[in-house]
Amino acid sequence: xxxxxxxxxxxxxxGDQPTWCPGCxxxxxxxxxxxxxxxxxxxxxEVIIVSGIGCSSKLPEYTxxxxxxxxxxxxxxxxxxxKLAAPEMHVIVTGGDGDGYGIGAGHFVHAVRRNMDITYxxxxxxxxxLTKGQTSPTSPHNFVSKTTVKGNKEYPMDGxxxxxxxxxxFVAQAFSGDVxxxxxxxxxxxxxxxxxLVNVLxxxxxxxxxxxxDFYREHLVDVPEPLPTREEAIRVVKEHGGHVHGILYVEKRxxxxxLLGIDWKMRDIAAGPMDEATIREIEA
Ligand code: SF4
Ligand code: MG
Numbered sequence: 001x002x003x004x005x006x007x008x009x010x011x012x013x014x015g016d017q018p019t020w021c022p023g024c025x026x027x028x029x030x031x032x033x034x035x036x037x038x039x040x041x042x043x044x045x046e047v048i049i050v051s052g053i054g055c056s057s058k059l060p061e062y063t064x065x066x067x068x069x070x071x072x073x074x075x076x077x078x079x080x081x082x083k084l085a086a087p088e089m090h091v092i093v094t095g096g097d098g099d100g101y102g103i104g105a106g107h108f109v110h111a112v113r114r115n116m117d118i119t120y121x122x123x124x125x126x127x128x129x130l131t132k133g134q135t136s137p138t139s140p141h142n143f144v145s146k147t148t149v150k151g152n153k154e155y156p157m158d159g160x161x162x163x164x165x166x167x168x169x170f171v172a173q174a175f176s177g178d179v180x181x182x183x184x185x186x187x188x189x190x191x192x193x194x195x196x197l198v199n200v201l202x203x204x205x206x207x208x209x210x211x212x213x214d215f216y217r218e219h220l221v222d223v224p225e226p227l228p229t230r231e232e233a234i235r236v237v238k239e240h241g242g243h244v245h246g247i248l249y250v251e252k253r254x255x256x257x258x259l260l261g262i263d264w265k266m267r268d269i270a271a272g273p274m275d276e277a278t279i280r281e282i283e284a
Contacts, residue, residue, distance in 0.1 A: 005043060007041065008037070008038050008041065008042060008043045008044070009038060010034055010035065010038055012038075012043065012044055012064065013034040013037060013038070013044055013063050013065065014063075014064060015060075015062045015063045015064040016061050016062050018030070018058070018062045019058070020055060020058070021204075022205075023205040024055070024129075024202075024203075024204065024205055024206075025176035025177070025200075025201075025203045025204070025205075025213075026055060026056050026059065026176070027176075028176040028177070028179050028182065028202070029056070029059075029094075029121065029123050029176050029182070029200050030059055030063060031179060032174075032176070032179050032182040032183040032186050033063070033094075033186055034063060035179075035183045036183050036186040036187040036190060037065075037090075037190070039183070040190060040191065042090055042190075044065040044066075046088075046089060046090055047065040047066065047089065047090045047091075048065065048067070048068065048079075048082050048089050048091045048092070049063055049065050049066070049067045049068075049092045049093075049094060050067070050068045050070060050075050050078050050079040050091065050092070051068070051069050051070065051075050051093065051094045051095050052070055052071065052072055052073055052075040052095040052096075052099035052100070052104060053069075053070075053071060053072040053073075053095075053099055054072075054095060054096035054099045054129065055096065055123075055125075055204070056094055056095055056096040056099075056123035056125075056202070057069060057075070057094065057095050057096065057099060059094045059123075066089070072103050072104075073099055073100070073102065073105075073107065074104065074107065075093050075094075075095050075099065075100075075104065076093060076100075076104060076108060076111045077107055077111075079091050079093045079118050080111060080114070080116050080118065083116055083117065083118050084116075084257070087257055090119075090190060091119070092118070092119050092121065092190070093120045093121065094121045094123060095120075095121075095122060095123065096123050096124070096125065096128075097122060097123075097124040097125065097126060097127075097136050097137055097138040097157075097159075098127075098128045098136045098137065100120070100122045101136075101137040101159050102136065102137045105137070105157070108162070108163075109162065109166055111195060112162070112163050112166045112168045112195055112197070114195065114256050115167065115168075115169055115194045115195045115256050116194075116195055116255060117193055117194055117195070117255040117256070118196075119186070119189045119190050119192075119198070120195070120196065120197050120198070121189075121198050121200055122159060122197070122198070122199045122200065123176075123200050123202040124138055124199050124201055125201075125202050125203055125204035125208055125211065126138045126140065126143070126156070126204075126208055126210070126211045127139060127145065127207050127208040129204045129206065129207055129208075132146075132207065133145055133146055133206070133207030133208075134146060134147040135147045135148040135152050135154075137156065137157040138157055138159070139156060139208075140152065140156055140210060140211070141155050141156065143210060145207070156242070158237065158242055159197070159199055160173060160197075160199055160237050160242065160244075160248065161234045161237050161238065163197045164230045164233050164234050164237070164248070164249060165230070165234065168195060168249070169192065169195060169196070169250065169251040169253050170188075170189055170192040170194060170195070170196035170197065170247075170249070170250050170251075171196075171233065171247075171248045171249045172185045172189060172196075172197070172198045172199070172246065172247040172248055173198070173200075173201065173242075173245055173246065173248065174186070174198055174199075174200045174201070174245070175200070175216050175220060175245055176201065176202040176203065177203075177216060177217060178245070181245070181246075182200060185246070185247055186198055188247060192250065193252075193255055194251075194253060194254075194255040195255070201216050201220075203216070219241075219243040220244065220245040221240045221244050221245065222244075222246060223236065223244050223245060223246035223247070224246060225246075225247075226246075226247045226248060226249055226250045227248055227249055229249075230249050230251070233249040236248070
């Protein structure tokens with residue numbers, strides 16, 4: 001006899017009280033993620049949230065689901081292991097720009113090209129917030145911080161283009177100042193069958209006085225629909241200096257576990273498993 005579960009609610013996902021600074025963009029990212037999970041009808045016991053180290057990586061403690069707060073830059077390998085071991089679970093990875101694009105950059109590229117069915121939310125505030133305000137891999141050129149007192153002589157890393165160039169099948173950029181759109185984007189990312197990257201511009205109100213909510217409201221260019229090719233998506237990202245907002249590119253391609261032949265019948269997902277005929281058609 002199967003037990004009928006009641007529909008999940010936001011209350012089901014409420015975890016510990018966040019210790020983020022008032023106004024931090026991460027509050028909205030967490031709200032958007034929880035709302036997306038509820039909208040998809042997923043219960044906390046069907047979700048694993050894996051994080052690295054940083055302010056954003058505290059998210060699994062504040063969201064009631066299975067969670068694993070790992071070590072700096074290593075969230076993606078742990079998440080992929082979890083997904084291989086429990087393919088029926090929905091695996092979400094959360095972390096910051098320092099964690100994902102700095103120490104974790106090598107793992108990022110390989111996770112992208114492996115195309116495992118997980119969702120990666122990079123909560124990008126262009127600063128190391130937890131350690132009190134150092135220049136990060138996505139800090140702008142000439143950015144002044146306690147580690148670049150005369151201005152950042154490096155140029156920011158472009159995670160969107162790296163993902164696009166390495167075969168990512170879902171690439172988006174959201175903004176924590178637009179929760180409705182962000183929620184829609186996260187929902188689409190979770191539904192996507194394959195590796196989905198959502199770089200969320202999520203201002204650090206305490207240590208980054210450049211990449212603020214007002215800055216993004218002024219500079220972000222809307223991308224209303226996914227672009228037809230990854231080359232075009234890279235071109236648009238570059239044209240606007242990375243200040244784009246929306247789902248940039250989506251490609252339907254068998255994910256890693258489908259190619260391994262793992263039994264997807266265990267899963268009950270909104271997107272549904274990809275059938276054999278579709279896989280053969282795509283691979284032909
Ligand atoms: Fe958020 Fe910055 Fe405060 Fe960390 S230091 S909680 S990123 S506002
Ligand atoms: Mg950061």
